[in-house]
Amino acid sequence: MFNATFDQEQFQKVINVAVDQALKRHEIQNQIPPVLTRKQFMELTGVGESKCAELFNRLDFPVCRELGYPRVRTEKLFEWMDEHTNWVKDNINRESKLRII
Template structure:
């Protein structure tokens, strides 16, 4: 039988490193890979939805959209927060997680 001894701080560092690498590879990890303000076409590409569904979202009262620029624009960070707020799994399984991290996804 093998016995492995691991320093808890080294284990924590290894886990944090692995998580960081996974987050860096995620398309949702950072707004640096996405425009700060998305137009309808960019929103459609990002969410992989068609024009009809994009129009439905852009016309919802609770959807984060700015119309002051002539055409609707969606702030990326607000979109990610809106997705978190409207995802049932997140509500059921990650209660308080984002608050502990100091914000939204």
């Protein structure tokens, strides 16, 4: 049999970081238009023409071509980014481990 203790201070730090990031993300989302042009997308993400073209041609990327020119719905972009971000997968277990005594 084993006993496990929970590091409440470390857990609180993880929660604080997550909440801060969520608030920042929400603030950013409210400041940008609901639909991005190619140029706006590149400015927002800091990518160049080549990377933009690569992303816009991916089957899983949330680009809409029905409006004449490709557009990206901001809401879907943030969802796509969440799904394709490895930070949570790579770090959540490391930062919120239970210590086994």
